[in-house]
Amino acid sequence: MLVSRKGKFKASLTSNYQSILVIVILSLFTVSCEENKSSQCEQIFRVARDVQQNNQNASDGNEQSSEMKNWLQAANRFNQAADHMTVLKLNHSELIRYQNQLITIYRIYSQATYDAVTARENKDVLALKSARQDAIKAGIIQQKLIQEINTYCLNKQKNQ
Numbered sequence: 001m002l003v004s005r006k007g008k009f010k011a012s013l014t015s016n017y018q019s020i021l022v023i024v025i026l027s028l029f030t031v032s033c034e035e036n037k038s039s040q041c042e043q044i045f046r047v048a049r050d051v052q053q054n055n056q057n058a059s060d061g062n063e064q065s066s067e068m069k070n071w072l073q074a075a076n077r078f079n080q081a082a083d084h085m086t087v088l089k090l091n092h093s094e095l096i097r098y099q100n101q102l103i104t105i106y107r108i109y110s111q112a113t114y115d116a117v118t119a120r121e122n123k124d125v126l127a128l129k130s131a132r133q134d135a136i137k138a139g140i141i142q143q144k145l146i147q148e149i150n151t152y153c154l155n156k157q158k159n160q
Contacts (some may be wrong), residue, residue: 040095041153043088044102048146051081051106071117078110098149105145108138 054077082103090096112134119127 037092037095038153040088040090040092041149043090044085044095044098044149045153047081047084047088048102050084051077068117068120071113075110075113075117078106078113082106082110094152098145098152101145102142105138105142108134112138 085099085103085106088099090099112131115131115134116128119125119131
């Protein structure tokens, strides 16, 4: 009788160890996924910060003679930001949605800036106003989107 209890006890211990091992592995997997989300959020934030800093630096040294050149450089920076955003390797559906929206916004900014330069060169006031409106709309959408991304990413970090 003692032998059979010992066998049951040993089987019970083995079963408990397996259960504990499964729980530990699942916990590590969950933490790994959360860290992955956090690092993916950081990639998006990095591109957005670069755009903001580059355009802030460009507007600081804005002389009348080089204004058109600055506008063209800003349009190029928006295109580059969209390209950088495009190559980010994201695998969370919400972050991919944010990524695509930011790419669209940066492309709108870029096109609106190019359109503004062309309108200015052609002295087309209506086209210049239209380009300005496009940029304003993109700015409003971007502000809301950045708030959504912040909320999503910060909530994910708090839950870790």
